[in-house]
Amino acid sequence: MAIESHTDPLTTEIAVEQAHVDRVYARLGDATRSAEQVASAGRSLFHSDRGSYVREEDGTGLYERDVFAFQAAKRLAVLDGEHEGLVFGRLDRTDGEVRYVGRIGVRDDDYEPLVIDWRAPAAEPFYRATPTLPMDVVRRRVLRCTGDRVVGIEDDLLDSENADGELVVIGEGALMAALSRARGHQMRDIVATIQGEQDEAIRAPYQGFTLISGGPGTGKTVVGLHRTAYLLYSNRRRFESGGVLVVGPSRVFLNYIERVLPSLGEESVTLRSIGSVPSDVLPVTGERPDDPATAAVKGSLRMQPLLKRLVLEPLTDQPLELRLVVQGQVLVLRAPALAGIRRDVLAHHKLNAGREAAEKALLNALWRSRPSEVDMERDEFDDLVTDLATFTMFGHAWWPTLSATTVLQRLADPALTRRLSQGVLSARDADLLSAGLTDLVALGPTVADGALLDELVHLLGPVPPSAEESETSLFLDADSEMSELVTTADRLSVQREVDPFDLPHRTYAHVLIDEAQDVTPMQWRMLRRRGASASWTIVGDPAQSSWPDADETDRALREIIGHAPVRRFRMSTNYRSPAEVFDLASRVVVKAFPDADLPTAVRSTGVEPLLAVTDDLSTGVVEHVRDLLREVAGTVGVICPPDRRTEIEADLLAADLEGADRLAVVTSTESKGLEYDGVLVVTPDDVVAQAPGGVRSLYVALTRPTQRLVTLDLGAPGRWRP
Numbered sequence: 001m002a003i004e005s006h007t008d009p010l011t012t013e014i015a016v017e018q019a020h021v022d023r024v025y026a027r028l029g030d031a032t033r034s035a036e037q038v039a040s041a042g043r044s045l046f047h048s049d050r051g052s053y054v055r056e057e058d059g060t061g062l063y064e065r066d067v068f069a070f071q072a073a074k075r076l077a078v079l080d081g082e083h084e085g086l087v088f089g090r091l092d093r094t095d096g097e098v099r100y101v102g103r104i105g106v107r108d109d110d111y112e113p114l115v116i117d118w119r120a121p122a123a124e125p126f127y128r129a130t131p132t133l134p135m136d137v138v139r140r141r142v143l144r145c146t147g148d149r150v151v152g153i154e155d156d157l158l159d160s161e162n163a164d165g166e167l168v169v170i171g172e173g174a175l176m177a178a179l180s181r182a183r184g185h186q187m188r189d190i191v192a193t194i195q196g197e198q199d200e201a202i203r204a205p206y207q208g209f210t211l212i213s214g215g216p217g218t219g220k221t222v223v224g225l226h227r228t229a230y231l232l233y234s235n236r237r238r239f240e241s242g243g244v245l246v247v248g249p250s251r252v253f254l255n256y257i258e259r260v261l262p263s264l265g266e267e268s269v270t271l272r273s274i275g276s277v278p279s280d281v282l283p284v285t286g287e288r289p290d291d292p293a294t295a296a297v298k299g300s301l302r303m304q305p306l307l308k309r310l311v312l313e314p315l316t317d318q319p320l321e322l323r324l325v326v327q328g329q330v331l332v333l334r335a336p337a338l339a340g341i342r343r344d345v346l347a348h349h350k351l352n353a354g355r356e357a358a359e360k361a362l363l364n365a366l367w368r369s370r371p372s373e374v375d376m377e378r379d380e381f382d383d384l385v386t387d388l389a390t391f392t393m394f395g396h397a398w399w400p401t402l403s404a405t406t407v408l409q410r411l412a413d414p415a416l417t418r419r420l421s422q423g424v425l426s427a428r429d430a431d432l433l434s435a436g437l438t439d440l441v442a443l444g445p446t447v448a449d450g451a452l453l454d455e456l457v458h459l460l461g462p463v464p465p466s467a468e469e470s471e472t473s474l475f476l477d478a479d480s481e482m483s484e485l486v487t488t489a490d491r492l493s494v495q496r497e498v499d500p501f502d503l504p505h506r507t508y509a510h511v512l513i514d515e516a517q518d519v520t521p522m523q524w525r526m527l528r529r530r531g532a533s534a535s536w537t538i539v540g541d542p543a544q545s546s547w548p549d550a551d552e553t554d555r556a557l558r559e560i561i562g563h564a565p566v567r568r569f570r571m572s573t574n575y576r577s578p579a580e581v582f583d584l585a586s587r588v589v590v591k592a593f594p595d596a597d598l599p600t601a602v603r604s605t606g607v608e609p610l611l612a613v614t615d616d617l618s619t620g621v622v623e624h625v626r627d628l629l630r631e632v633a634g635t636v637g638v639i640c641p642p643d644r645r646t647e648i649e650a651d652l653l654a655a656d657l658e659g660a661d662r663l664a665v666v667t668s669t670e671s672k673g674l675e676y677d678g679v680l681v682v683t684p685d686d687v688v689a690q691a692p693g694g695v696r697s698l699y700v701a702l703t704r705p706t707q708r709l710v711t712l713d714l715g716a717p718g719r720w721r722p
């Protein structure tokens, strides 16, 4: 149908862009069909180490453009058709050239670009050009698409002097439109509206350590994820074969961010919650929280010497002497001799790898202690002794293979813990630790236990597979698998042969740590094992930290960094919270932490936060949640102290609220990194009292809303108010 001249400029421009988008999808359809034929013929020859993935570099027998189109089509298949279009940007340049920018690159039959991948250097001006530095761009256009349909356009005129008189400019800017959109349960990519300072961090070279800091809502998480996609694009061979690990604070957080990388066309990344990082060496993962005081002990570097002592501590039910009969003569090794052998062997071997050496040392000691009546050659003596059932049984009992869980569980005994932790932990901390380990076997490890178990695997050496089986069945439950997202990279690592004498940690070529301010010193040690020769991106905001000893965690991080090159980026704009909400949150945090890095909120809604007081918490919560569900189109979060959660969940369930599928009840710790359109913070004073970070945890809660904030005090205005 011809476009009528009297249609409005938006309709006309949409039709123009739709025509180009149609060409792109048509090209992809054709290319996929022909490339699949070529690829399936060539697959047996060029099968890559990534399963069904034919590498761009491996296409020796395929025409380069076919491989290219095949890759593009494969990536297209993972895009979320309902939300995200393939093409999202257009640049009109001063020289008249038009470039389209998309989630992936697509070329036409003549290998001319129809769409440039957003990560390619040619797409850089899309993110960096400004009216003061237009980089030869006259107009930047953001296309809003639903699947393959163009539904909206937002333009920025960057160089009015060089603009052709016919150039149409539409909309008030894509960023504001994107920021005002209702939020769902999952984070979206921001590929169409990445801002200049964010782009610099995204495209920074991979080597060494890239540290990204900034206050709440400045896009640190989303920038980290886009950087991951950028690194995979720009160094695919290195990062796809070496693996990329993304670590976030919790399973809830992973669920929240899990769509972002696939929507950018990247799937070969391993996402793990901090509690599930050791799942490569342990059959269990930790998602349970500890109470803040116990978590502080478990996360501290003081645990390191304690665990070392624990590994050297003989088991209580170990035999005290070895006694056996050879040629009618009794040979005996008593406790001091056994202790000496144990010490010598452990000086050179990890416990689980030391059994053979221990047996040899026992044979040596027995040989030396034999009475003269024993008359035989050394070889004969060794054969005879090793065949004795007494000797074998002694070996099992005296030098058992130990799992990390079995060893850590010993610290649930307060007397042992107090003795072993002398000079390292106070008596109070030792008791907290013991109490915090009583449920280790019954309930599985806590998040903080994960790093302790990992340290123990490191100290003990892995349990050989045959010995592991009985341990494995202890905890495996449906839940434990959900704390990580299994990707191609994981599946490959599972297929790896296990060498019981080799440390089995999976290592990665790049590691991205989000919410790094909450990583404890013991967790940093655990992470370092996964990225010993990796490059790192570390994202965080100290003002949102739950960790009581900032110096200790800084030290642990500095130790990881060593002399590697460090690059720092600071994000300065808060894209999440309206100015009215962030103003309140900043006043709360600076009262306790005057050095907090406060960004500038980019958006204002004109609606002040509502600071409410109620005499009846149940009624108050239900009323305010009902109002919020009516006022915002997207999600509503109720952020409460841990001890009120069950009661609030029950009240909300009983109230049968309309729109409850948009509603979530979380603690401030769980709300880390998440956001909701409307937020109700219940009894902020209790949040301060019960959460590990005190006022900093309340600051996290107050900075979660994208639209509305309500706080609810019980009985009288709270002490938290600025």
Ligand SMILES: Nc1ncnc2c1ncn2[C@@H]1O[C@H](COP(=O)(O)OP(=O)(O)OP(=O)(O)O)[C@@H](O)[C@H]1O
Pocket: 175, 178, 179, 188, 189, 190, 193, 194, 195, 198, 214, 215, 216, 217, 218, 219, 220, 221, 222, 223, 541, 544, 575, 576, 672, 673, 674, 675, 703
């Ligand atoms: N350039 C952008 N365009 C559109 N949306 C953006 C942009 N940058 C950030 N956002 C949005 O701002 C919100 C906050 O981003 P993000 O969660 O990454 O911030 P953060 O710095 O990690 O926050 P916090 O420290 O509070 O967890 C998200 O909804 C994100 O999509």
